[in-house]
Amino acid sequence: MSEKVADKSNNNVVKDGQLGAANATAEASAPDEFELLIERGEARPIGIENIEKGLTALWQAAGKSRPGESDQLAVTRACVFNLVISVDGDQALAEVTETIAQLTWSYPCRAIVLVLKPEETQEEVNAFISAHCQLPSGGKKVCCEQITVVASGSDVDGMWSVVLPLLVPDLPVILWWPGDPVLHGTLFEHLLATADRLIVDSRAFINPVFTFSRLAELSSSRYSEVAVSDLCWSRLNSWRNLIAQFFDQPQYLPYLNQVDRVEVHYEAPDDNRHPNFSEALLLIGWLARQLGWQPAFSLQRKGNNATLILNRQGVPLTVVLHGHNDRVDELGGITQVNLIASHPEANPDEPKLASFTVAVSDDYEHAMTFVEEDESPLASRNFLFPRLDRTELLREDLAMVGRDRVFEASLELAGQLNARVKS
Amino acid sequence: MTMTAPSPVATSLVENPLRQGLRQEHTPEPSVMVIFGATGDLTHRKLIPALYNLTLERRLPDNFQVVGFARRPYTDETFQAEAMNSINQFSRRKPVQPAIWEHFGKAIHYVQSDFTNIDGYNKLKDLLDQLDRENGTKGNRLFYLSTNPNDYPVIVENLKQAGLAQPQDPGSTSWNRVIIEKPFGHDLPSALELNGIIGNVFRENQVYRIDHYLGKETVQNILVFRFANSIFEPLWNRSYVDHIQMIVSEELGVEGRGPYYDTSGTIRDMVQNHMMQLLSLICMEPPTTFDANSVRDEKTKVLRAISPLTPDEVVERTVRGQYGPGMIFGKEVPGYREEERVPPDSITDTYMAMKLYVDNWRWAGVPIYLRTGKRLPKRTTEVALQFKPAPHTLFHQPGEAAMEPNVLVMQIQPNEGISLKFGAKVPGATMQIRPVTMDFRFGQSFGVAAADAYERLILDAMLGDSTLFARRDEVEQAWAIITSVLDGWKLHMPPKFPNYESGSWGPQEGDDLIERDGRHWRRL
Numbered sequence: 001m002s003e004k005v006a007d008k009s010n011n012n013v014v015k016d017g018q019l020g021a022a023n024a025t026a027e028a029s030a031p032d033e034f035e036l037l038i039e040r041g042e043a044r045p046i047g048i049e050n051i052e053k054g055l056t057a058l059w060q061a062a063g064k065s066r067p068g069e070s071d072q073l074a075v076t077r078a079c080v081f082n083l084v085i086s087v088d089g090d091q092a093l094a095e096v097t098e099t100i101a102q103l104t105w106s107y108p109c110r111a112i113v114l115v116l117k118p119e120e121t122q123e124e125v126n127a128f129i130s131a132h133c134q135l136p137s138g139g140k141k142v143c144c145e146q147i148t149v150v151a152s153g154s155d156v157d158g159m160w161s162v163v164l165p166l167l168v169p170d171l172p173v174i175l176w177w178p179g180d181p182v183l184h185g186t187l188f189e190h191l192l193a194t195a196d197r198l199i200v201d202s203r204a205f206i207n208p209v210f211t212f213s214r215l216a217e218l219s220s221s222r223y224s225e226v227a228v229s230d231l232c233w234s235r236l237n238s239w240r241n242l243i244a245q246f247f248d249q250p251q252y253l254p255y256l257n258q259v260d261r262v263e264v265h266y267e268a269p270d271d272n273r274h275p276n277f278s279e280a281l282l283l284i285g286w287l288a289r290q291l292g293w294q295p296a297f298s299l300q301r302k303g304n305n306a307t308l309i310l311n312r313q314g315v316p317l318t319v320v321l322h323g324h325n326d327r328v329d330e331l332g333g334i335t336q337v338n339l340i341a342s343h344p345e346a347n348p349d350e351p352k353l354a355s356f357t358v359a360v361s362d363d364y365e366h367a368m369t370f371v372e373e374d375e376s377p378l379a380s381r382n383f384l385f386p387r388l389d390r391t392e393l394l395r396e397d398l399a400m401v402g403r404d405r406v407f408e409a410s411l412e413l414a415g416q417l418n419a420r421v422k423s
Numbered sequence: 424m425t426m427t428a429p430s431p432v433a434t435s436l437v438e439n440p441l442r443q444g445l446r447q448e449h450t451p452e453p454s455v456m457v458i459f460g461a462t463g464d465l466t467h468r469k470l471i472p473a474l475y476n477l478t479l480e481r482r483l484p485d486n487f488q489v490v491g492f493a494r495r496p497y498t499d500e501t502f503q504a505e506a507m508n509s510i511n512q513f514s515r516r517k518p519v520q521p522a523i524w525e526h527f528g529k530a531i532h533y534v535q536s537d538f539t540n541i542d543g544y545n546k547l548k549d550l551l552d553q554l555d556r557e558n559g560t561k562g563n564r565l566f567y568l569s570t571n572p573n574d575y576p577v578i579v580e581n582l583k584q585a586g587l588a589q590p591q592d593p594g595s596t597s598w599n600r601v602i603i604e605k606p607f608g609h610d611l612p613s614a615l616e617l618n619g620i621i622g623n624v625f626r627e628n629q630v631y632r633i634d635h636y637l638g639k640e641t642v643q644n645i646l647v648f649r650f651a652n653s654i655f656e657p658l659w660n661r662s663y664v665d666h667i668q669m670i671v672s673e674e675l676g677v678e679g680r681g682p683y684y685d686t687s688g689t690i691r692d693m694v695q696n697h698m699m700q701l702l703s704l705i706c707m708e709p710p711t712t713f714d715a716n717s718v719r720d721e722k723t724k725v726l727r728a729i730s731p732l733t734p735d736e737v738v739e740r741t742v743r744g745q746y747g748p749g750m751i752f753g754k755e756v757p758g759y760r761e762e763e764r765v766p767p768d769s770i771t772d773t774y775m776a777m778k779l780y781v782d783n784w785r786w787a788g789v790p791i792y793l794r795t796g797k798r799l800p801k802r803t804t805e806v807a808l809q810f811k812p813a814p815h816t817l818f819h820q821p822g823e824a825a826m827e828p829n830v831l832v833m834q835i836q837p838n839e840g841i842s843l844k845f846g847a848k849v850p851g852a853t854m855q856i857r858p859v860t861m862d863f864r865f866g867q868s869f870g871v872a873a874a875d876a877y878e879r880l881i882l883d884a885m886l887g888d889s890t891l892f893a894r895r896d897e898v899e900q901a902w903a904i905i906t907s908v909l910d911g912w913k914l915h916m917p918p919k920f921p922n923y924e925s926g927s928w929g930p931q932e933g934d935d936l937i938e939r940d941g942r943h944w945r946r947l
Binding site: 033122237240241242243244245247248249250251256268290291361366369373378379380381382384399404405406407 | 439440441442443444445446447448451452453478479480481484485486516520522523525526559573
């Protein structure tokens with residue numbers, strides 16, 4: 001790529017490692033930069049080769065006491081990992097920038113955002129630096145930094161070479177690919193090779209059947225040294241807890257080995273698009289992994305509904321996915337799960353059936369669990385069931401240090417089930 | 424991927440296989456919590472909000488029930504209204520959410536009785552039997568004693584009398600447990616007596632002596648900090664540590680608790696429990712496992728290694744104080760003797776400083792200075808390990824102050840965190856060394872609001888995990904130390920009280936205690 005690196009060295013930019021107007025001293029102009037970068041969080045253009053120098057100058061300026069301010073307002077620069085993000089346009093950039101700013105509360109990091117615009121004809125690379133600061137009550141201002149690299153033209157795949165020298169040494173590298181990820185190609189493979197973790201959100205996959213299979217493949221194949229995570233798994237944390245809670249009670253535990261049928265209700269599109277089963281399949285993959293179920297026969301799909309047959313130690317077990325269209329902003333999201341099981345010690349002629357249900361309320365803020373035995377209600381409970389936004393999902397995901405073996409095994413099984421969707 | 428799936432559940436029905444990999448603990452079995460002193464301040468401010476928050480987050484089992492037991496002539500409805508009021512005022516998840524309250528409110532019941540009246544306990548038994556039948560709580564009961572400590576013996580005796588509590592082996596199919604609020608006695612003989620009475624009704628594994636300090640994340644983090652990081656433990660001993668300072672200061676006065684406080688003083692209110700717990704966590708040896716008894720064994724060993732003080736040592740190593748009028752945050756505040764319902768000639772201590780030694784291999788000769796008081800300039804709880812100076816002062820310039828020592832500070836409240844002070848070169852041609860601090864703040868690094876200590880501890884008690892509760896021998900050992908001080912104080916006239924001004928860091932004698940050893944209290 002014939003790289004045209006923009007160093008917009010006009011007024012109030014970083015030039016030669018110094019912050020400030022081109023014809024002013026850094027000392028004199030530092031407060032302005034402080035205000036622009038630290039307090040207003042504005043992004044400043046900078047030449048790619050000057051990014052590290054520019055950041056150093058930025059933090060030096062930020063660390064200086066300002067007239068009339070106490071030491072409490074001093075800035076602490078913090079970084080717990082490198083967060084490399086690839087997005088495909090300005091709208092996505094604005095969204096991830098907001099997420100990074102919120103993430104600073106819990107995970108101050110160096111964020112490197114690649115904005116790739118291969119459809120544009122002009123080949124150009126522009127870079128910007130910005131800071132995200134939070135002021136905990138009674139503490140110092142905690143700031144982290146964002147480097148944004150906007151690349152356009154046909155050769156954006158080479159942008160991995162911009163990222164590598166910008167990584168903070170000795171810290172983990174998290175590769176977050178929001179939206180519909182491209183899980184192949186030169187750029188992806190180079191970035192993945194440096195990463196400790198790949199984060200995607202399978203709910204956002206445009207071609208979920210294909211991309212979800214690819215994700216399962218990545219998790220279990222040659223990239224196995226990279227921990228793969230899916231924000232859908234974070235969404236499933238509450239569901240998994242709630243389902244597990246039923247069987248914390250010793251009287252219900254025997255049913256767990258006798259599940260005959262699982263029904264999962266999920267939000268499906270009302271048009272002709274292929275429904276996104278990823279989240280539902282991940283939940284089934286988890287149950288199957290934990291309870292020793294194996295995929296058996298092909299999936300039968302009719303519109304947004306589908307039926308899968310699994311093998312529970314030689315006994316067929318039916319999984320039904322019911323698609324309905326209540327919330328277009330929650331496509332792919334689970335709204336209800338029912339487990340129906342027979343008691344192992346009941347008389348075979350008079351089987352004792354129990355059903356365990358978790359259902360989201362209409363307001364999507366609460367949920368209810370209920371247990372029925374032979375159609376008699378035994379217990380029910382309302383509780384808070386907040387939907388997590390993207391920042392909260394990321395926080396949940398990042399709370400897991402290292403690999404999540406349960407997720408990986410669930411994803412593998414979900415991938416096998418997904419393969420049957422394809423066939 | 425080559426992973427082995429877990430065995431089918433038929434092979435083991437003991438563990439719930441769906442729990443694997445989940446960060447949340449399993450849900451306790453259905454149970455009833457009976458709160459004695461249900462109309463009191465602790466129930467109002469802490470217990471009911473904690474139970475509501477746990478319900479909101481679905482940490483409690485279905486059909487969990489609460490029974491309040493107190494003297495006031497309430498009904499179920501008035502107690503429920505009071506509970507709703509508590510949540511709306513004090514829950515971190517306020518206000519009450521109607522959908523949650525629909526279940527939670529119905530699960531709240533009330534029994535009106537005097538604590539001495541056996542009929543009240545029989546009424547309670549009838550109610551509990553009924554709740555067991557209706558809700559499948561199967562006789563699982565958690566009794567929470569949130570009353571005046573003088574009522575503990577009669578409550579426990581009556582529970583036994585009414586057949587509501589009996590010693591249980593760990594393997595019993597149902598459980599009954601008792602949570603006891605501090606103070607556990609007012610000296611060693613009374614603690615022994617109380618433990619004896621409780622021990623006649625409950626086995627030790629049924630008794631949960633609560634000290635809410637232990638439910639705080641930072642206190643638990645002391646163990647993680649020490650035993651999950653390899654770089655600190657090699658320095659954590661007499662070879663490197665010069666001395667330890669612990670401070671628990673409050674800017675508040677007695678806040679209407681005059682009658683209680685005047686019989687207890689800061690030594691019983693703060694030192695015997697919170698500070699002794701902190702001290703044992705700081706000084707303990709690594710436990711073999713993180714189970715309840717391994718941790719508490721090690722904590723108790725620390726307390727055993729602190730010899731009770733002789734009367735002479737009490738004079739040399741302790742200072743007591745009482746606040747007079749003064750200024751806090753720019754406002755005039757009254758002295759202790761002018762506080763509501765406090766005798767005008769009270770000789771109760773509101774400040775205490777003390778020097779202790781842990782006589783074991785690790786800590787021999789390392790002084791541990793404790794300082795606590797009310798109406799000090801600000802609220803803070805910190806433990807600081809001050810390290811010995813570098814063996815050779817290579818960088819010391821004539822005429823300059825000596826280099827400051829390295830200090831590791833564990834801040835418990837209000838800003839929970841850990842900081843390390845060390846020397847660094849000031850940039851320039853000359854070799855100037857200045858102390859700098861490396862800070863870690865929980866709020867900054869994790870950004871997660873910690874659950875209230877009561878929520879954590881109540882849930883632990885329901886789950887049968889007593890790691891964060893004080894064991895009988897631990898309490899008695901702490902009392903042995905404190906009682907030796909109390910006995911020593913009895914032999915001497917108290918200082919002329921009040922002896923420190925509100926808003927100051929305590930009496931001059933408190934400073935003298937440490938300065939006699941050539942050391943200083945840290946600037947806070």
